[in-house]
Amino acid sequence: xxxxxxxxxxxxxxxxxxxxxxxxxxxxxxxxxxxxxxxxxxxxxxxxxxxxxxxxxxxxxxxxxxxxxxxxxxxxxxxxxxxxxxxxxxxxxxxxxxxxxxxxxxxxxxxxxxxxxxxxxxxxxxxxxxxxxxxxxxxxxxxxxxxxxxxxxxxxxxxxxxxxxxxxxxxxxxxxxxxxxxxxxxxxxxxxxxxxxxxxxxxxxxxxxxxxxxxxxxxxxxxxxxxxxxxxxxxxxxxxxxxxxxxxxxxxxxxxxxxxxxxxxxxxxxxxxxxxxxxxxxxxxxxxxxxxxxxxxxxxxxxxxxxxxxxxxxxxxxxxxxxxxxxxxxxxxxxxxxxxxxxxxxxxxxxxxxxxxxxxxxxxxxxxxxxxxxxxxxxxxxxxxxxxxxxxxxxxxxxxxxxxxxxxxxxxxxxxxxxxxxxxxxxxxxxxxxxxxxxxxxxxxxxxxxxxxxxxxxxxxxxxxxxxxxxxxxxxxxxxxxxxxxxxxxxxxxxxxxxxxxxxxxxxxxxxxxxxxxxxxxxxxxxxxxxxxxxxxxxxxxxxxxxxxxxxxxxxxxxxxxxxxxxxxxxxxxxxxxxxxxxxxxxxxxxxxxxxxxxxxxxxxxxxx
Amino acid sequence: xxxxxxxxxxxxxxxxxxxxxxxxxxxxxxxxxxxxxxxxxxxxxxxxxxxxxxxxxxxxxxxxxxxxxxxxxxxxxxxxxxxxxxxxxxxxxxxxxxxxxxxxxxxxxxxxxxxxxxxxxxxxxxxxxxxxxxxxxxxxxxxxxxxxxxxxxxxxxxxxxxxxxxxxxxxxxxxxxxxxxxxxxxxxxxxxxxxxxxxxxxxxxxxxxxxxxxxxxxxxxxx
Numbered sequence: 052x053x054x055x056x057x058x059x060x061x062x063x064x065x066x067x068x069x070x071x072x073x074x075x076x077x078x079x080x081x082x083x084x085x086x087x088x089x090x091x092x093x094x095x096x097x098x099x100x101x102x103x104x105x106x107x108x109x110x111x112x113x114x115x116x117x118x119x120x121x122x123x124x125x126x127x128x129x130x131x132x133x134x135x136x137x138x139x140x141x142x143x144x145x146x147x148x149x150x151x152x153x154x155x156x157x158x159x160x161x162x163x164x165x166x167x168x169x170x171x172x173x174x175x176x177x178x179x180x181x182x183x184x185x186x187x188x189x190x191x192x193x194x195x196x197x198x199x200x201x202x203x204x205x206x207x208x209x210x211x212x213x214x215x216x217x218x219x220x221x222x223x224x225x226x227x228x229x230x231x232x233x234x235x236x237x238x239x240x241x242x243x244x245x246x247x248x249x250x251x252x253x254x255x256x257x258x259x260x261x262x263x264x265x266x267x268x269x270x271x272x273x274x275x276x277x278x279x280x281x282x283x284x285x286x287x288x289x290x291x292x293x294x295x296x297x298x299x300x301x302x303x304x305x306x307x308x309x310x311x312x313x314x315x316x317x318x319x320x321x322x323x324x325x326x327x328x329x330x331x332x333x334x335x336x337x338x339x340x341x342x343x344x345x346x347x348x349x350x351x352x353x354x355x356x357x358x359x360x361x362x363x364x365x366x367x368x369x370x371x372x373x374x375x376x377x378x379x380x381x382x383x384x385x386x387x388x389x390x391x392x393x394x395x396x397x398x399x400x401x402x403x404x405x406x407x408x409x410x411x412x413x414x415x416x417x418x419x420x421x422x423x424x425x426x427x428x429x430x431x432x433x434x435x436x437x438x439x440x441x442x443x444x445x446x447x448x449x450x451x452x453x454x455x456x457x458x459x460x461x462x463x464x465x466x467x468x469x470x471x472x473x474x475x476x477x478x479x480x481x482x483x484x485x486x487x488x489x490x491x492x493x494x495x496x497x498x499x500x501x502x503x504x505x506x507x508x509x510x511x512x513x514x515x516x517x518x519x520x521x522x523x524x525x526x527x528x529x530x531x532x533x534x535x536x537x538x539x540x541x542x543x544x545x546x547x548x549x550x551x552x553x554x555x556x557x558x559x560x561x562x563x564x565x566x567x568x569x570x571x572x573x574x575x576x577x578x579x580x581x582x583x584x585x586x587x588x589x590x591x592x593x594x595x596x597x598x599x600x601x602x603x604x605x606x607x608x609x610x611x612x613x614x615x616x617x618x619x620x621x622x623x624x625x626x627x628x629x630x631x632x633x634x635x636x637x638x639x640x641x642x643x644x645x646x647x648x649x650x651x652x653x654x655x656x657x658x659x660x
Numbered sequence: 661x662x663x664x665x666x667x668x669x670x671x672x673x674x675x676x677x678x679x680x681x682x683x684x685x686x687x688x689x690x691x692x693x694x695x696x697x698x699x700x701x702x703x704x705x706x707x708x709x710x711x712x713x714x715x716x717x718x719x720x721x722x723x724x725x726x727x728x729x730x731x732x733x734x735x736x737x738x739x740x741x742x743x744x745x746x747x748x749x750x751x752x753x754x755x756x757x758x759x760x761x762x763x764x765x766x767x768x769x770x771x772x773x774x775x776x777x778x779x780x781x782x783x784x785x786x787x788x789x790x791x792x793x794x795x796x797x798x799x800x801x802x803x804x805x806x807x808x809x810x811x812x813x814x815x816x817x818x819x820x821x822x823x824x825x826x827x828x829x830x831x832x833x834x835x836x837x838x839x840x841x842x843x844x845x846x847x848x849x850x851x852x853x854x855x856x857x858x859x860x861x862x863x864x865x866x867x868x869x870x871x872x873x874x875x876x877x878x879x880x881x882x883x
Contacts, residue, residue: 069693069702197703197728230705230730231689233696303703306728374733387733389753391792397750398780400679400770402715609769621812 066236072227075198075234076137076165077102079205083161084242085109086132089120091477092506093139094174095228096167100137101509104518108239112518113509116448116477117142121149121164128162128218129254131244133209137165140181141447145478147184150218154189155263156254157216157270159247161209164190165221167228170343171371174225174505176428176447178369180344185220185321189271192220192321193283196302198232200283204318206237207283213245215270215277222320224343226300226371275322284324286331287313294335296328298348301341304374308381309339323351332357339381343372404433406607407579407624409500409545409571412631413469414439415603416552422465422494422559423458427451427479429471430504438604442469449478455493456486465559467494473503473511476526480535486564487536494558495537495566498545499528500573508575532566539563545571548631574624585640586623587630589616593637600629600638671700671724672827673732677751678743679768680717683816687741688719690820691827694837695723698829705730716747741823743801743816744768745785752794760795762823764815766802797822799860805853814853821857 070078077099080088088103088111090096104111114120117138124136136146143150143166150164166185169175185192193208195201201223208219252259278284293312297305298320306314315331317323320342332338332352340349340362349362365380366372378386404410414434417424418441426432426442427450435442444454455468470479475497486493503509510516515525532540539561543554551569558565572579589600594615600608601616608629611617618629620641630638672695676688685706692704702723720732737755741762742748748763755761763786770781782788789796801818805811809818824834834854842850 069689069696226705226730230703231692232703232727232730233701303728303730373731374729378733387735389735389755390757391753391755391794393749393753394788394792395780395782397746397782398770400716400746403771604771606768606771609771 067233068236069231070198070202070234071098071229071231072195072198072201072223073098073229074102075201076205076221076223077106078234078236079202080133080135080163080209081106081109082202082237082239083206083209084133084240085135085209086160086244087111087124087127088135088137089114089123090135090137090165091115091117091120091142091145092473092503092509093117093142093167094506095169095223095225096137096139096142096165097506097509098228099135099165100518103135108241113503113511115512117146118149121146121153124162124164125149125153125158128158128160129156129247129249131160131247133161133213133242135163135165135205138167139175140166140168140179141175141177142166143181143184144179145448147188150184150190151188152260153218154270155260155267157266158212158218159216159245161212161242162218163205163208163212163221164218165205165223167223167225168344169225171225173371176445178344180347181220181222182320182347183345185222186347188218189267190218190220190321191215191271191274191278191319192222193318194222194299194320195227195318196299196316197227198230198234200318201227202234202236204283211274211277213242215274217270217274220321222299224299224371230300271322275324278319278322278324279327281319281324283316283318284327285314285316285318286327287315289313289331289334292336294331294338295341296331296338296348296352297341299343301343301372301377304372304377305339305341308374308378308386312339317348320348323348325351325355328352329355329357332359335359337361341366341372341377344368401436402433403436403604403606404430405574406605406622407574407626407628409569409573409626410434410498411603411605411626411628412545412548412551413496413498413569414441416548416555417441417467417469419552420465420555420559422467423463425451425454425458425466425468427468427470427474428505429474429498431469431471431498434469438602448474449482452479452482452486452493452495455495456482456489456491459491459493460489467496467555467559469496469498471504472497472499472501472513472528473509475528476511476513480531483532483537483564483566484535491564492562493564494555494561495564496555496558497528497532497566497568499568499570500545501570502573502576504573504575508573528568532568537564537566539565540568541566542568542570545569546626546628548628574626579624584623585625585642586620587618587625587627587638588620588641588644589618590637590639590644591615593635595635595637597634599632599634602632603628605629670828671695671722671727672738673736673756674721674739674741674827675718675732675737675751675754676721676741676743677716677718677747678764678816679747680715682717682743682768683813684717684719684743687816687820688721690837690841691721691829692723693841694827694829694833695721697833697837700724701727703727703730716750718747718751739823739826741819743819746770746782749782749785749789752789752792755794760797760826761789762819762826763789763796763798764801764819765798766800766815797861797864799857801857804856804860808856809849809853811849814849817850817853818857818860821854821859822861824854824858825861 451468607622700723706719805815
């Protein structure tokens with residue numbers, strides 16, 4: 052729900068809103084006077100920029116990738132303006148080249164990078180604890196536990212950033228980013244641009260970095276001293292034999308599981324206030340350390356010789372924490388159990404391409420051709436799942452083409468790289484250039500659905516639209532591909548299965564890098580949802596029950612009451628792919644069936660945008 | 661809900677489950693907002709991303725005087741609201757002994773069921789849950805939304821109206837919430853859907869068979 056839509060005010064004129072962690076971060080950044088915000092979409096960070104885009108006085112846009120976003124943010128911040136840059140955990144890997152060097156120079160305007168980690172890999176290819184990256188870079192970390200803290204800590208992060216001249220990381224996890232709660236708001240402040248002169252001694256050439264290096268260590272020491280007394284690190288006075296040191300959402304779970312224990316609420320997790328932590332441990336018999344991810348806090352405390360800790364030895368480092376998991380550690384057994392024995396396990400409901408998704412034809416053809424498929428990050432990773440099972444590798448953003456080049460050069464014949472339009476612009480272009488440069492005959496399929504699909508239809512430089520909904524210049528993907536030196540490049544309609552097949556076969560036969568741009572907008576885009584849709588239906592007299600239409604695994608096609616496949620008219624978006632699989636012409640528009648004739652009118656929005 | 665002894669409302673732990681597009685997140689947020697309007701602290705959570713692509717969608721809502729954790733532990737839900745049979749069945753283990761499952765009598769086959777595993781779909785989820793000892797209330801919301809209201813999309817509001825008597829939230833809170841949260845052009849339809857659900861719950865009487873337990877707080881463990 053739009054956080055801007057609720058202006059209910061309490062009796063004391065204190066404004067409260069029910070916000071997600073991400074919405075609260077956007078609001079807090081706005082209150083802190085942020086002027087520039089950028090990033091690249093990535094679950095669970097995406098909604099921050101989407102929320103801030105509608106706020107007054109903020110110049111916000113999606114960048115091509117996280118490294119570009121970070122660099123733009125650096126530029127704005129050293130020019131003196133408060134800047135926010137957002138990304139998911141793996142996005143910071145992309146931006147880490149800039150992230151590691153920026154602290155040497157330091158910032159003028161407040162600079163906060165939000166790193167949204169994903170313990171449990173709800174929507175990610177790996178688990179990684181980005182606190183290590185911040186520690187490596189000598190960057191302080193704040194970790195909120197709930198939406199109110201998301202709001203409060205990002206305000207604090209901007210102040211710390213300007214006070215110490217350092218970039219600051221706000222580390223969230225999936226649960227803090229997507230948990231909603233009541234947030235008490237403040238007013239927007241308008242801190243002036245920090246006066247700045249851009250001097251080579253500070254911002255350029257390695258020789259000067261030798262001079263900057265000691266300052267990096269000095270600054271982190273000063274930040275550690277600041278953390279000792281910072282008000283957001285709350286410490287209970289000792290009154291109970293059990294202590295809890297917790298960060299992030301684990302603090303919320305622990306507050307309920309161990310409500311009578313003493314708490315050391317760690318909001319600033321780097322640098323750690325080690326002296327106070329050691330004193331806290333000494334004042335308690337047993338101290339639980341609850342932190343999702345790696346033993347980042349725990350190891351540093353243990354390294355000081357503290358031994359009365361219970362943490363990763365019992366909780367482990369993998370997956371997302373939960374009240375159940377913490378309680379099991381505290382009680383030494385299962386603390387929460389179901390009272391009901393299930394008759395049979397619930398069958399799974401695996402994720403699948405949406406109704407009408409243009410990726411269906413591509414993965415059906417790839418499966419039929421039995422080629423080796425190097426995949427990429429996007430909805431099309433689901434091509435690895437049944438019934439297609441036609442994607443063999445998925446590593447990270449932009450990896451498909453490079454992986455395919457390596458596979459081909461190692462002798463793996465008939466290798467195809469599959470990459471989406473947003474991912475291609477993000478980090479696929481350099482590897483396509485490499486494929487040409489090395490004369491490696493890979494087949495590259497660019498699945499152009501005119502959006503960043505998986506994260507929720509965000510615009511990118513190829514879509515012709517901007518974050519604020521206005522039009523923007525669009526990259527010409529065909530021209531860009533040709534400019535890399537690819538000589539065989541064709542564009543094909545993704546909903547025409549035969550054409551997709553022909554184009555892929557022709558590309559495979561080409562003895563040099565070949566690109567097929569397979570085009571068709573994401574069905575979740577507003578322009579696709581609002582078009583006139585003619586749902587298809589199964590003519591029972593013609594259907595033989597051969598079940599060929601099930602091969603496309605369309606959620607709209609399920610067994611009807613008579614056992615034959617039936618198409619849900621409320622779900623069907625007339626992509627016509629099932630028609631192309633039917634051997635008996637038994638799938639027609641409802642209109643055609645009512646007319647008593649089988650007119651296979653193609654939908655008018657089939658062609659590319 | 662004010663309990664029989666007339667003491668202060670305690671709150672509730674709720675899980676809403678369904679599939680993408682049914683409005684799971686919308687009604688779970690409505691419950692959380694209603695709880696806030698009724699003076700509770702509330703937390704709500706769900707997971708976005710790949711899980712939405714036709715997969716199961718579920719959301720946790722907890723409200724009480726003070727709530728830290730947004731997650732309802734297994735065996736601790738006062739109410740599981742299922743907008744779809746299989747998803748209600750999946751989350752039945754979250755119900756506490758005195759809890760209730762509100763079940764929309766509607767099936768969405770997993771895509772895999774078209775070719776294999778169709779026999780595993782729990783068509784008789786309501787009977788199965790009853791046999792397991794889970795108090796279950798069935799509402800034909802999807803059918804009624806289409807037949808009586810002409811819009812299948814408001815089935816979730818029928819279910820919400822049906823579930824409302826199980827929640828310790830004053831009746832007039834819901835009316836106020838609908839008026840402030842639903843865009844004007846959809847308000848009448850949504851209001852009628854909510855009222856239809858509420859009247860069905862009343863007709864099904866004699867009121868909620870299984871009231872929420874005395875306190876929704878997670879058991880406090882003294883280490």
